[in-house]
Amino acid sequence: MNTLASEQTFAPRPNWFARTENWLDEKGKGAWIAAMVLGFIFFWPVGLALLAYMIWSKRMFSGKSCAQRRSRTVMSTRSTGNSAFDSYKADTLRRLEEEQNNFEAFLERLREAKDKAEFDQFMDDRAKREDAD
DSSP, rough: OHHHHOOOOOOOOOOOOHHHHHHHHHHHHHHHHHHHHHHHHOOHHHHHHHHHHHHHHTTTTTSSSSHHHHHHHHHOOOOOOOOHHHHHHHHHHHHHHHHHHHHHHHHHHHHHHHHHHHHHHHEEEEEHHHHOO
């Protein structure tokens, strides 16, 4: 009996849906949109299902492309074998993610302040109109 063949473990081949999803992810957001448009053209429920899936899986509105998300995940989990470098890489990635989260929070506060200023201006203009009438 061939012991080498019996010791090897084979990963199951992903189903057609997973293969298609991976292929579209590699091509980027444009491929997802093209598939959705073609789905609407040929059979509208397919386009609608793709649109719902893109929204549900957050592929439609994320700032990063699908390929960027996957490459970042793969790079952050892959070990180089050098524990000092792996530790440095993990710390750096953690710090960068923290900086990104802080920056996104800053942008959100900036948007909220702008919205509040616009609303306050609207209310002031409205009060002035009412006083003039």
